[in-house]
């Protein structure tokens with residue numbers, strides 16, 4: 001496959017064994033131009049610089065996402081299995097877990113799921129308990 005050959009020829013750093021390099025979101029954010037374009041998809045960092053001109057969806061959309069977490073846009077397009085396979089060629093490392101949790105996008109989501117929803121659930125349960133207990137006693 002042509003795509004595979006290109007990936008190997010460029011000697012992708014993280015394709016071998018051993019732990020993958022870890023990057024913070026700040027490091028990724030600096031690579032946001034056609035000179036150097038990195039993006040994050042599902043917590044993994046991809047260097048798409050040499051893919052810009054080849055992307056079937058165009059260079060524009062990749063540059064728009066460069067330096068950022070592109071998971072949502074990548075998934076919204078409904079990329080094929082082939083496209084997902086291609087990701088491997090551009091993989092350069094993982095996102096630092098702490099820097100990822102500082103990402104305003106994900107941390108807002110984490111806040112809702114880890115705190116607000118359980119607190120709300122507990123409140124509803126508490127109210128229901130009170131309501132039924134009081135009701136039960138009075139009748």
Ligand code: HEM
Nearest residue numbers: 046048056057061065070073074077079080082083086087
């Ligand atoms: C390294 C990451 C990416 C790879 C390897 C990739 C690969 C591909 C491939 C192979 C296609 C052809 C259709 C398919 O097979 O699904 C495609 C289409 C497309 N991609 Fe990407 N893509 C990447 C990231 C993105 C991102 C971040 C966006 C942001 C919006 C995007 C937007 C699109 C669009 C709009 C199309 C055209 C869909 C169409 O015409 O039907 N892609 N991509």
